[in-house]
Amino acid sequence: MSDNWITLIPDDPRFVPDSARQHRARDRLVTALPAADEIEIDTSEAVQFMDCGGNFERVLCPACRSDLTDWWSDRMDDDYDATGGFALATYATPCCAKVLTLHDLVYEWPQGFARFSLSAFNPRVAALDERLRQELEAILGTKLRVILRHL
Numbered sequence: 030m031s032d033n034w035i036t037l038i039p040d041d042p043r044f045v046p047d048s049a050r051q052h053r054a055r056d057r058l059v060t061a062l063p064a065a066d067e068i069e070i071d072t073s074e075a076v077q078f079m080d081c082g083g084n085f086e087r088v089l090c091p092a093c094r095s096d097l098t099d100w101w102s103d104r105m106d107d108d109y110d111a112t113g114g115f116a117l118a119t120y121a122t123p124c125c126a127k128v129l130t131l132h133d134l135v136y137e138w139p140q141g142f143a144r145f146s147l148s149a150f151n152p153r154v155a156a157l158d159e160r161l162r163q164e165l166e167a168i169l170g171t172k173l174r175v176i177l178r179h180l
């Protein structure tokens with residue numbers, strides 16, 4: 030038995046919507062995905078890494094598409110502090126010296142960093158409907174990144 034999540038995080042990794050918006054978004058997702066095992070909100074003081082589990086393939090430079098998977102793995106250690114979470118400091122990529130944070134890399138499949146997330150656990154759908162995503166973006170007041178996590 031494997032588990033799946035659809036997780037939505039804000040475009041800005043430090044952004045946390047106010048609680049009224051959070052609850053409206055959760056209610057909307059409960060209605061939209063009635064077969065899901067659970068719809069969960071998670072907030073934290075520290076910036077957390079939201080991974081895609083077994084869907085992970087590689088990490089690319091957004092500027093030149095070089096494969097940065099090994100470089101990324103070392104930067105994840107540099108960037109993380111057990112008490113403060115991820116600093117999201119800026120780094121120059123080894124391929125073309127593009128200055129960016131780890132959130133700005135191209136992840137296949139998508140992953141990212143967040144202090145707020147909205148997740149559907151075992152949603153019984155393979156992907157999030159595009160119109161529903163836009164609706165949730167309007168409710169939460171932010172662009173959203175969709176992470177499909179498989180374990």
Ligand SMILES: [Zn+2]
Nearest residue numbers: 090093124125
């Ligand atoms: Zn590059």
